[in-house]
Amino acid sequence: MNTRFLRLAVGKVLGIILVGMLAIGNLQAAPLSLIPGTPNLILFGGSIDYTGATGALSITGTTMDLDVNGSGFVTVVGGNFSLDAVLDSSGVFQSGSLSVTGTTGDPGFPGTSLLTATLTDFGFGGSGPAGVFEFAMNVTGGDMAAFGSSGGVIASTFSLSPSGGINWDATLDFQQNFSATVNVDAFVPVPAAVWLFGSALLGMAGLGRRVRK
Secondary structure: OOHHHHHHHHHHHHHHHHHHHHHHHOOOOOOOOOOOOOOEEEEEEEEEEEEOOOOEEEEEEOEEEEEOOOOOEEEOEEEEEEEEEEEOOOOOEEEEEEEEEEEOOOOOOOOOEEEEEEEEEEEEEEEOOEEEEEEEEEEEEOHHHHHOOEEEEEEEEOOOEEOOOOOOOOOOOOOOOEEEEEEEEEEOOOOHHHHHHHHHHHHHHHHHHHHHO
16 A cells, blocks of 8 residues: 555544544533432422533522332422532533432431432533433432432423523533523432443443553
8 A cells, every 4th residue: 555645544534533532522511311210309490500600500499309219209398409510611510519408207218418419420411492401429428328329310491591592402501601490300329220331331441442452
């Protein structure tokens, strides 16, 4: 094969890979596609607020119900839901935490701290005026810690108040301020299938590295 032709071909391939890597770096966080598990703390009509200048995102409201095992709801009295996260200007997760307090009549939840957690990942998906914000988390305390060490949060919006006429879609600008009303599921644990899928991806990545070696 002509050496000059080979150099040109290799250069073109490397250029395509570089452009692709730059494009990926500018993408917003992809949906995590979480599936609610139980126990599940449910927040109706909460609020989500985001400040573009600082990347601060918060979800607050009154936790109303607890789904213990998928068979029914237990009322949460004095429930308070507070999620705080920091994103970068592209909507990529930086850090965050969650705290849910309240009392229930369920014997498996005797305390006033229902859930505390450290957020570990963020995903977003949306179309038009509707969007879904997802967080993976590591459980650090509360009554729900007895049910698993990991979980997730799914916040589904049904109204939007943007500062610049934006919609929930692939071009959502995380450099702008926005707010919305949300319904939230905060659950432990995340179904095993979700983590098995993630483990499979990591295994494939490791296999790829071994093949290259």
